[in-house]
Amino acid sequence: MSRRVAAIPLPPWLAHTLRAQRGPVPWSAVVRGALTAGPLLLVAVLAGRTSLGVVAALGAMFAGINDRPGSRRASVKRLGGPALAGAAGLLTGTYAGQHAGAVVLTLLLTVVGLVAGGFSAIGPIASGAGTQLLVATAIGAGMPLPEPGWVRAAVFLAGAGWLIVLRLALPTPGAIAGDYRFDGERHAVAAVYDAVAALLDAVGGPKATDRRAALTAALDHAQDALAGPRLRRYASSAAERRLHGQYAAALPLAEAATALAWAGEPVAARAAEGPRRLAAAVRESTPGGPLPAPTRSAPALRALDDALLHAADAFDQTDGSDLHTRRRTPTALFRAAFGAGGREYGLRVALCFGASAAVAQALHQSRWYGQYTHWYWLPATAVFLVKPDLGPLASRVLCRAAGTVLGALVFAGFAAVLPRPAGLVVLVALSGALIPVATRHFAAQTAVVTVLVLSLVMVGGEPEASASRLGETLLACAIVLVVGHLPMPGKRGGGVRARLAEAGAAAHAYLVHVLSESDDRAARWTLRREAYRTLSEARGAIALSAAELPAIARHTEGTDVIAAVLERLVDTTTACAVHLDDTGRLTPRHTEQLTRLLAEFDRARGTAGLRAIELPIPV
Numbered sequence: 001m002s003r004r005v006a007a008i009p010l011p012p013w014l015a016h017t018l019r020a021q022r023g024p025v026p027w028s029a030v031v032r033g034a035l036t037a038g039p040l041l042l043v044a045v046l047a048g049r050t051s052l053g054v055v056a057a058l059g060a061m062f063a064g065i066n067d068r069p070g071s072r073r074a075s076v077k078r079l080g081g082p083a084l085a086g087a088a089g090l091l092t093g094t095y096a097g098q099h100a101g102a103v104v105l106t107l108l109l110t111v112v113g114l115v116a117g118g119f120s121a122i123g124p125i126a127s128g129a130g131t132q133l134l135v136a137t138a139i140g141a142g143m144p145l146p147e148p149g150w151v152r153a154a155v156f157l158a159g160a161g162w163l164i165v166l167r168l169a170l171p172t173p174g175a176i177a178g179d180y181r182f183d184g185e186r187h188a189v190a191a192v193y194d195a196v197a198a199l200l201d202a203v204g205g206p207k208a209t210d211r212r213a214a215l216t217a218a219l220d221h222a223q224d225a226l227a228g229p230r231l232r233r234y235a236s237s238a239a240e241r242r243l244h245g246q247y248a249a250a251l252p253l254a255e256a257a258t259a260l261a262w263a264g265e266p267v268a269a270r271a272a273e274g275p276r277r278l279a280a281a282v283r284e285s286t287p288g289g290p291l292p293a294p295t296r297s298a299p300a301l302r303a304l305d306d307a308l309l310h311a312a313d314a315f316d317q318t319d320g321s322d323l324h325t326r327r328r329t330p331t332a333l334f335r336a337a338f339g340a341g342g343r344e345y346g347l348r349v350a351l352c353f354g355a356s357a358a359v360a361q362a363l364h365q366s367r368w369y370g371q372y373t374h375w376y377w378l379p380a381t382a383v384f385l386v387k388p389d390l391g392p393l394a395s396r397v398l399c400r401a402a403g404t405v406l407g408a409l410v411f412a413g414f415a416a417v418l419p420r421p422a423g424l425v426v427l428v429a430l431s432g433a434l435i436p437v438a439t440r441h442f443a444a445q446t447a448v449v450t451v452l453v454l455s456l457v458m459v460g461g462e463p464e465a466s467a468s469r470l471g472e473t474l475l476a477c478a479i480v481l482v483v484g485h486l487p488m489p490g491k492r493g494g495g496v497r498a499r500l501a502e503a504g505a506a507a508h509a510y511l512v513h514v515l516s517e518s519d520d521r522a523a524r525w526t527l528r529r530e531a532y533r534t535l536s537e538a539r540g541a542i543a544l545s546a547a548e549l550p551a552i553a554r555h556t557e558g559t560d561v562i563a564a565v566l567e568r569l570v571d572t573t574t575a576c577a578v579h580l581d582d583t584g585r586l587t588p589r590h591t592e593q594l595t596r597l598l599a600e601f602d603r604a605r606g607t608a609g610l611r612a613i614e615l616p617i618p619v
Contacts, residue, residue, distance in 0.1 A: 016547040017395040021440040029067050029436030032166045036060035037452065038429020040159055041459065045421055051145045052155050054460045055090075057428060058139070059159025061452055062086055064435045065445070066128050067163065071184030071225035075167045081125050083160035086132030087153040093140025094149030102361040105141060109379060110354030112137050117349030118342040120387060121495060122333055127387065134353060134383040142360075142376025185243050186282060188225040191218045192250045193279035193311075197272040199257045200304075204266035212261055212571070213539075215254055216532045222247055223529065227325055239285075242315070246282055249311035251324060251525045256304035259578040262571045263300060271301070274308045281315060288312040299582035300575070324526040341498030344488060349386055352483045356382035356476055374468055381476035384446075386484055392547040393484045396442055397477045403446025404473040410447065411454045424455045431455065485551050492555035496545050499538035500562055504605070506531040507566050507573070511594075514577045517584075524577060531570045538563050562604045569597045 010018070037057040044053020063079045070078070089112075096108050113134060120130035136156070145152060171183075195218040199211040226247055253275060260267055270292040281288045291308055328336075336342055360375035385396050414427055431452035438444040454469060491497075510527040518524070542563055545556040572593045576586055 012547040012553070013392050013394040013549055016392050017398050020444075023440075026069060026436045028170065029064075029069075030433050032067060032163060032170065033064050033435050034429055034433035035166055036064060036159070036163045037432040038425055040162060041428050041456070042425050045425065045459070050421075051147060051460060052151075054456045055145070055147075055152050055155045056159035056162075057432075057452075057456055059083060059086065059156035059161075060163050061159075061432065061435070061449065062132050062135075063160040063163040064432055065439065065449075067167065067436060068439075069184070070221070071188065072168050072181060074184070074225050074227070076164060078125055078128070079160060079164050079167065082128035082132040083157055083164075085129035086136040086160070087157045089133040089136030090140040090156050091149045091153040093137035093142075094152055096137075097141030098149075102365055106354060106358045106361055109137060109141070109357040110350050113353030114346045114350035116346075117387070118337045118346030120349070121339075121342040121345045121498075122336045126337075130349075131383060131387060134349070135380045138357070138376045138379040138383070142364075142374070182239055182243060185222075185225045185240070186285065188218075188222040189243055189247045189250070190279045190282040192222050192247065192254070193275045193282060194218070196250065196253050196257050197275040197279065199261055200267060200272040200275065201269075203257075203260045204264055208261045208264075212258060213536070215257070216536050219250075219254060219529065220533055220536060222250075223325060223533075243282075245314040246278075246311070248324065248525075249307070249314035251529070252307035252521075253304065253311060255525070255528065255574055256300050256307050256578060258571060259300035259303065259575040262575040263298070265298075267301065271304065278308075278311055278315070288315045299579050302582055303578045324522060324529050326526055326530050336498070339498055340491075340494035341496075344492065344494040347488060348484060349383075351486070352382050352386040352480045353379055355483050356479050359475070359479060360472075374472070377469060377472045378476050378479075381473050382480050385476065385480040391442060392544055392549075393480065393552070394549045395547060397481050399441070399443035400446050401474060401477050403443040404450050404470055406443070407447035407450025408454070408467070408470045411451045414451075415454075415458065421459045424459050427455045428452055428459070485549065492552065493545065493559070496538070496541045496556045496559050499534070499541045500559060500566075503531070503534040503538040503563070503566055504601075506534045507570050510570060511573045514573050514580070517580055528570070528574060528577075531573075535563065535567055535570060538566075558604065562601065565597055565601045565604060569594070569601065572597060 009015075037060040040056040040060055041050075041053040044050055044056065063083055066079050066082055067075070068078070092112070096105055100108060116130035116133045120127040140149065140152065147155075192215070195211070195215040199208065199215050202208045202211040226244060257275075273292045277291065278288050280286075288311070291312055337346075357379040360378035363378075364375040381400065385400055386393065411427075414423070418424060418427065431448050434448045435445065435452075438448040450469065506527070510524075510531040513520075513524055513527050538559075542556060542559050546553055546560070572590065576590050576594070579586060579590060
């Protein structure tokens with residue numbers, strides 16, 4: 001008789017290390033990567049300005065790491081913001097490295113780490129900017145180049161700017177429907193309708209919760225894709241205004257689908273056909289066409305049918321502009337950067353960045369590097385390891401070490417046979433093309449970036465440095481692993497608690513608006529989007545914290561329970577909104593569920609120090 005061997009569950013930090021993102025190959029980004037760092041370096045080598053080519057290739061490489069799927073307009077901010085921060089860091093580091101001694105320079109880098117770390121707590125783009133600011137400051141201070149600081153900064157920006165130009169100008173392969181400039185927005189909006197259909201298919205089943213979370217992610221992505229920077233305040237072209245209208249029309253559909261999922265009663269299969277047809281119409285820039293026969297036996301089904309009819313009408317309109325977003329005030333941004341979460345983030349980054357810079361300076365002053373100045377690699381590596389929003393510390397240390405070993409070995413093999421500098425320029429171009437694919441796993445990304453950087457170092461005139469880079473990376477891993485787990489002043493887990501507090505405040509604002517029975521549906525949809533978005537961000541922060549080593553993860557235990565209660569509260573509030581629209585009153589089930597969830601939240605909130613949420617009016 002055979003025995004079934006029970007699988008041993010992996011610890012969260014190890015499971016995170018082995019997890020990789022999946023999806024189709026981003027061929028557009030691969031093409032852009034091949035056309036940036038390598039060609040820029042080739043032009044500089046042919047012109048006899050190799051050092052400028054190295055800096056331009058670095059700018060293109062960092063921009064390539066941030067080159068993710070999305071709309072062209074949103075990519076300007078996603079790529080341009082960090083590039084500006086990197087140029088500022090290169091400028092600061094260059095002049096600090098030329099005029100400051102080892103002690104003053106180390107203190108300066110620590111202060112920059114504190115500011116950049118706190119700033120990174122604002123959001124993903126701010127985090128990317130903080131990363132490039134820190135890495136470029138270390139490179140500027142430690143990489144010997146003949147050009148002055150302002151030239152380095154300008155060339156670094158030019159390298160990143162070239163990728164942005166390609167991102168805006170090149171059409172997406174296979175994008176034949178509509179204006180190719182808006183293919184990112186079009187696919188993002190279509191994904192929302194697909195997510196609505198998937199949620200309707202899962203109503204009443206075990207996958208409904210995951211499908212609702214996927215719908216939130218699709219709405220967040222579409223909102224970001226449509227809300228990129230623009231020269232004018234509103235969308236100027238008919239195609240873009242139509243996409244805005246189609247996105248806005250999906251919000252009541254998402255609301256009705258969420259209410260159906262909350263009710264938990266399976267719906268007819270044809271209910272999902274309408275959103276699917278609309279998704280295809282958005283993707284192909286065609287009219288919506290006929291919709292399936294309506295089912296109006298319940299308030300949420302009637303809301304779904306009304307939303308479908310409204311969405312079908314919106315496909316021929318060009319007056320959509322409201323994305324139902326709430327802009328963060330300067331006060332909110334300041335609170336995020338310098339509140340409890342930002343202070344903890346900044347202190348952790350500053351300590352690791354400063355400690356690695358101090359060790360690197362000590363090695364440099366003792367001539368451990370020989371006649372070549374390599375000390376910038378140590379603090380630059382620490383930056384990629386320590387930033388909390390980029391992944392759990394232990395996972396990133398393991399991936400960085402493994403990726404560096406692999407990248408150094410691959411480069412050593414190529415360096416032994418390739419002609420110089422032509423072969424190395426080709427290797428830079430190949431590595432640039434592989435970065436968009438390698439970003440699915442940090443170890444793979446590290447390996448590709450290691451090959452690219454070592455190629456640039458050798459093209460710049462320094463000897464093959466695989467062994468020293470490997471040693472410095474392992475030393476940085478040890479420093480970050482020790483310093484990152486030192487006791488910190490104040491209560492740990494501030495970033496997670498700050499996210500939860502923001503989500504709780506958004507859920508409360510949404511609940512107050514719905515129970516006030518206001519007729520302002522635009523405000524309601526804005527509040528609902530804010531509630532679900534902040535909850536999604538809190539969930540992400542909680543998941544990363546849970547994957548840390550137990551010494552750090554224990555500080556946020558129980559926060560996942562609070563997030564789950566808030567999610568059910570927001571779902572219930574959405575169901576209340578739909579029911580109030582249809583009947584003007586709530587059922588006993590709605591009021592009992594609200595009361596129970598608020599009581600659960602009140603019992604659990606103490607672990608995170610959150611404020612209570614009370615029913616704004618009797619129900």
